[in-house]
Amino acid sequence: MPKTILKSPGSKSPVAKKVEFVDGSEDSQSDLDDQEEYADKKREEPSSQQNEKDLLEEEDKENRNTSNTQLSAPLKTSGPGPAKSSNPMPTNSSVPKVILPKSVPKITTVELSDDDDETNGEDEDEDEYDSDASDEDNCGSDYDSDGVKSKRLRTGRATYKATKGSRSTPTTRTSSTRRSPLTPHSVTISSKPMTTRVAYSSSKMMMAFKKPFKIPGFVDPSKIPPPIQTGVFTLGVRRQMPVESKAAYDYTVEGSIILYDPAWEQLDEARREEEKLLAAVAAQEKTGNTEEDATPQVIIPKKEKAKYKSIAEILGITKQKELPKVHVVVDPVLCKVLRPHQVEGVKFMYKCTTGLIMPNAFGCIMADEMGLGKTLQCLALLWTLLKQSPAPGKGTIEKCIICCPSSLVKNWANEIIKWLGPGKIGVLTCDSKGTKEDTNNAMKQWAAAKGRMVVNPVLIISYESLRMYSPVLAQTPIGMILCDEGHRLKNSGSQTFVALNEMNVQRRVILSGTPIQNDLSEYFSLLNFANPGLLGSTAEFRKNYELPILRGRDSEATDQEQETSNQKLAELSSLVSKFIIRRTNDILTKYLPTKFEHVVFCRLSSFQLNLYKHFINSRSIQKLLRGQGSQPLKAIGLLKKLCNHPDLLDLPDDLDGCEALLPPDYQTKGSKKPMSRGGILVQPEFSGKMQNQYGVLRLDGTMTIKKRQKLVDRFNDPDGSEFVFLLSSKAGGCGLNLIGANRLVLFDPDWNPASDQQALARVWRDGQKKDCFVYRFIATGSIEEKIFQRQSHKQSLSSCVVDEDQDVERHFSQENLRQLFLLNETTECCDTHEMFKCKRCVDGRQKMKAPQVSYGDTSTWNHFKGDQDLLKLTDPLLKEEASTDAISFVFQYVSH
């Protein structure tokens, strides 16, 4: 039995009045007994309703009287008190009444012994949780001296304070609410004068019991915020902050770029369902099954919900609920600068790398032509994947590698700062600076870092370094790898390819403006790196696609071969186009000044011509053509030099027996060595003259990356004094920005058209303010022209495979290409144009202007033959040559 003490601090003598509370029984059996007794009593009552009415009237009367009644002495019930109420469900006679005077001196406390806590608790709580809104409204929160939150109830002049440590919402009743009072562990009655009476009525009690109740102490786990992390916490480990279920950036803002919308999944699901349904209907129609004879569907009942909750569920340590998916939106800083084609590119790459295009394919090729801003697009993708995913507050990837030529490592780091701002992404660069040991340690650290320990999520590394450190880097899972100038992966047997392929990385993005360099097998190699196995094995690809396509592209192919070729090409394109995006730099016409590009065919001088004929008719070349020579490349190299300038050769040593052909005043070589091959070739003395006259800078492969960059910056400086930049296309072709110049002369064509294209793109690119003029010089009828033809062949292959151009002409047979060592002296203008079988020209003269089509190959450009036509050219420098008879033919491309 609870000890109930009503204490009036003003009085020293305790127990003036014994108060009975509806207290809980000590054991369940006594509870039952009490209830039976109560039921018996109820049966004796003739009309409980009448009784209730009477009771209410009586209560009202009493209420009115209480204002005059004073508590004569402080109340305190001490000791064991009454043994136990015979009837815990009080009837009229046993209703405890606490009548308090208007002025109660100081504080009165009702205390319950500890023993009572548990037994009373249940009844108490039933009542507590039964509180209605009006009660709640009257409640104010407070903290007692123990720091336990309690609820205070103010009713007129009375304030009750109910407290129980374990209760979150304890409530007391006041007389005004006419509810049964609580039996709190302690009830504090303020000393303010008040009139309060607590009364019980049987019907009210019944009503109270009939009401639904809450289990005391039970807290619905679903209302508890899910624990962030279950399991053992290590001391000192910071807990994760609760994550808000919203996108990283506001996707409703105008101009925002949404890469992922949760609604798409629902749409997809609906579409899939629809497709399933249609397929089922189609299947039914096919089999001729009517609705009646269709086998009845067995409806499998949904798995019944578990009847009982697990302990984990009750304790609220169930698995963290998945938060709703959110939008993935490009950083607004980047949204402002991305151009429309770049937005499309970022969206495309996001879809590929997140498996939205094909569930098990995460790679792609960004094959935009040079200068379209592949770097910025990739950075937008990288930044988004590092920071965002459909799961709120989480990134898609943790670490990323950017692999590029060593000359571009710094460039990438600068571009990150340029577009995202300093300090936004931690970057580690590895460009063979520092000792091997230091770099090795840095690589190990980078590989070992996980989760919050990842300080530098981005590693920019050269292909050479990656090869070296691949055993270390292959140890760690990498979210994504970006391979800049990714055509380096054209050979699947190369060390670079093998090292990269060993990385533990799913998302693979290849950046290359020239994905087809020489042939389709190289293209296959890139595709296979990005999405391994998508096109089968190398042998399968060769059999299924490469051979039939090439056979049909030969100018002597039969109709049947051509048809098969087109079919295979379409098949390949439809498969591959899902993972490759390619835009030509015609797009740049919107942002850049006009580009005039010329392929200028120059006649060999008589001195060159004689030497050329002498060489190809020499015994060594004849042996070579019979398949007996061992150095075809050396022979080709010599011929190429001769086409550029005889002084590049070491005459007479390089060409046996040519002494008779040398002019009497010819100065043999010695100290006069040309600067380098490729790019702009200038004799040292000429370089000196230029230096004096114009100021010349020179860049070649022997220079360090740092020095190269310094030279480039100096050249691009508008206040710089240098006028000419001499560079080899190999060293200066990739990634450099040479917008300081607006005229580019390209000697010595490369076998790979992509190399020349890379070099040409250095000048006509973003930031260029002037019209650009590009000249590629080819010696008419010579080996240079054969190389150029080969370039055109590859270019047209690339156009139809990568660019999917429909109308690419078939120019050369395999036999044509074998005639490398033949000199065509009979050509009037140029061998290449004659082979084009150009329909726009009559007798070599253009009658119809070139259509405004994409860059393509030179067959679609403007054609100018001989001096008369040269006068029609817009370029004043070429016009000047009209009277010299040096130029036999010009192909011209005008960007816009």
Ligand SMILES: Nc1ncnc2c1ncn2[C@@H]1O[C@H](COP(=O)(O)OP(=O)(O)OP(=O)(O)O)[C@@H](O)[C@H]1O
């Ligand atoms: N949206 C843009 N606004 C302004 N400048 C841009 C934008 N996108 C790219 N650029 C600039 O255009 C130039 C070319 O970009 P980038 O080097 O990324 O092209 P790319 O396609 O990678 O070419 P390459 O293959 O030759 O390296 C850079 O100077 C770059 O800063």
